[in-house]
Amino acid sequence: MLKKALLLATLCAGALNAAAHEYQAGQLHIDHPWSRAMPPVAPTIAAYFVVHNEGKTADRLLGADTPIAARAELHEHVHGADGMMKMQQVQAVDVPVGGEARFAPGGYHVMLFELNRHPALGERFPLTLHFEKAGDVQVEVAVQADAPAASVPGMKMEGEHKH
Template identity: 50%
Template sequence: MRLTTTTIAAAAIICAASLPAGAHSYKVGTLEIGHPWSRATLPNAPVAGGYMTITNTGKTADRLLGGTTPAAAKVELHEMKMEGDVMTMRPLKEGLELPPGETVRLAPGGYHLMLMKPSKRFEEGERVPLTLTFEKAGEVKVDLAVDKPDAMGKAPDAHAGHNGHAGQKTGAKSK
């Protein structure tokens, strides 16, 4: 029986190691954070981006206020959007609302985290530690999976890439 238990444990470790590196999720309170990621950066890049989906499965709104990381001097929450014919980017000083029963996607070209003055280059395949701060749910530690420099992100679930609108609230209801 001991050999069987050891064999099962070894098989579980091998299966876990073979899962895609980007497939990771976190939970804090009624919030589910799916596939936090970043792009690989050039040496001495002044900023890096942080992307993910956040689903609020609760009955009340929460708010993403920002975050911290030992990998950068500062983390800011930003929004990119078209104003006429011009793409603008601005910090969200009041944070990002997470309505109950909805998924909000942080993605290139929309809502995103800006990691200001990274302490080193983000290299494809590594993980960058990040602590997210929410108004009601508090803090949660996540890892940003670093993807290719030109990555656009993948929809980790049926809600995240709905209608192909990066960085928008999807309106997907959770049960």
């Protein structure tokens, strides 16, 4: 009986660790930063989150950095002229007044290059987001097996892209 109780407590703790986490920076509200757990040989990982602008002025995400990677870039998926999905780096992402900037598989994301370590499933790692008006905001990115259910409505999740 005690073993079952300990197992249940361990499983619940893991579920709570993966539960949504939020950050507030002035008028910006950042929901559940996450990354998909990747094998140790993966050359890159991506981070996802949603930035809501609850204020009266627009803002822009200008970049990001993290101690687990030498380089972080803002990227987006776009449809090429040939109909194929491609990734491209963007210099900034607008966060409109009363709107949001959604970083999700198949859309905007923060790509992390030259990893000095691969965070494990259930772990969190720091990511600093650099906003034009709100300034620097440090968040903790939860490493998960799959995307949160609300991350990309109606979209089937596929593996991370390679560069």
